Amino acid sequence: MSKLFPTYARYPFDIVSGHDCYLTDDQQNTYLDFTSGIGVCNLGYSNTAVQQSVATQLQKVWHTSNLYESQLQEQVADLLVGAADKLVFFCNSGTEANEAALKLARKATGKSAVLAFSDSFHGRTYGALSMTDNPAIQAGFGPLVPDISFAPYNDNAALPQITADLAAVILEVVQGEGGVNPASSAWLHSVAAKCQQKHVLLIIDEVQTGNGRTGQLFAYQHYGLQPDIVTTAKGLANGLPIGALIGNADLATAFAPGSHGTTFGGNKLAMAAAKAVLTQLTPEFLAQVQTKAAYLEQLLQTELAPLPQVSAITGLGLMQGIHLTIPVAPVVAALQQDHLLTLTAKHETLRLLPPLTISEEQLAHGVAIIKQVLTK
Ligand SMILES: Cc1ncc(COP(=O)(O)O)c(C=O)c1O
The missing domain is CATH 3.40.640.10 (Type I PLP-dependent aspartate aminotransferase-like (Major domain))
Known part of the structure; x- marks a missing residue:
C-alpha cells in the first residue's frame, strides 16, 4: 500500500535511469522520451x-x-x-x-x-x-x-x-x-x-x-x-x-x-x-532547435494530420499538440507499450515535449510509433 497522497494517477513503472533522450524503468524497459520530465530535462538526462x-x-x-x-x-x-x-x-x-x-x-x-x-x-x-x-x-x-x-x-x-x-x-x-x-x-x-x-x-x-x-x-x-x-x-x-x-x-x-x-x-x-x-542555449543551439522543430512539424503534418483520429496539430517549436478525436489516455498507455513516453494536455490532446537535444532520426522514430498506435 502506497504511503503517498494519491495526487497523481501514476503509471505502473518507476524510471530508474536516463541517458540522452532515453529512460529505463525498473522492469528493464527502455523508452524514447517525448516528455523531458514535463518540459524540464530539455538537454536530456545525461548532459x-x-x-x-x-x-x-x-x-x-x-x-x-x-x-x-x-x-x-x-x-x-x-x-x-x-x-x-x-x-x-x-x-x-x-x-x-x-x-x-x-x-x-x-x-x-x-x-x-x-x-x-x-x-x-x-x-x-x-x-x-x-x-x-x-x-x-x-x-x-x-x-x-x-x-x-x-x-x-x-x-x-x-x-x-x-x-x-x-x-x-x-x-x-x-x-x-x-x-x-x-x-x-x-x-x-x-x-x-x-x-x-x-x-x-x-x-x-x-x-x-x-x-x-x-x-x-x-x-x-x-x-x-x-x-x-x-x-x-x-x-x-x-x-x-x-x-x-x-x-x-x-x-x-x-x-x-x-x-x-x-x-x-x-x-x-x-x-x-x-x-x-x-x-x-547559444544562438546556434536555438537555431538547431528551430530546424528540428520545422522537421517535426512537417512530419506531423504528413504522417499524422491525415489520420481520421487526428483533428488538428498545434504548437510552436518542440512543443507540439496532436488533437485527437478519441480519448488520449489509452493512446499514451499504448505508446508506453511501444516504448515511447508522451504527455497529455486536456482529455484529447497528445502533447509532445521531446528533449531539445533529440535527433531528427529519433523524432521520426517516435512519430512512426505514434502513427502505428493511432492506426491500430
Ligand atoms: C505555464 C505554466 N505555468 C506554471 C506552471 C507551474 O509550474 P510548477 O509545476 O513548477 O509549479 C506550469 C506547470 O506545468 C506551467 O506549465
Missing part, C-alpha cells in the same frame, strides 16, 4: 556540462541562504537578461515564480485586479491557482484570491477587459496544460498595446515555453514583445528545482528587503545547473 557543474558545486557548498552575496545568482541573472535593464528573483518552481509576479504587480502598481485567460494554467498555490482557468483544478479549494478575472484567450473579445483598474494581465504565449494552444502574433501585440495604453503590467508566463523550448530563449521573443514581468522555471536548471521572475528594473522598490523571500530559492546547486543550461 555532461550540467552534471559537471552540479558535481563541482556539490563539492564546494550546496546551500547558504539568501543572506549573503551570490556570484552564482548574479551570473545566472546576467545570462538571463543580458544587457537589458531588468532584475531577477530566484525561487523554486513555476507556481512560486507566478506567485511572486502577482505580489510584485500588486505592490508596484498599488492596484489589485488581475486578468488571466480561458484555459490558462499558472500553478497550484493560491495566487497561481486563482489565475488558472480550470474548474477541476480549483474545485474544493475556495475561496480563492479575490480580484482575478478571465477573458477569452487568443480572442479580440478580451481586449475591452483590459482596463486601467488592472494591476496586470498574465498570459502564456503557447498554453501548455490548457491544450497546446498558441496565441496569434496579432492578438499578442493587441494585448501588449492595450496594456501599455492602460498602464497595466504585462506578465508573460514562460514556465513551460521558456529556456529554448520553442526555439528562442523565451517564446515571446518570436514576436518582439516587451513584457514587464516574465516568469520561468521547468527547463531552466534541467531538473533541479528552480523558478525565476524577471522584471523591469523600475519595479525594484516594490521588492525591497523584507518584502519577499525564500529559503531555498537561488540555491547553489540549482544555480550551478542553470548556469550550465543557459551557457548551452
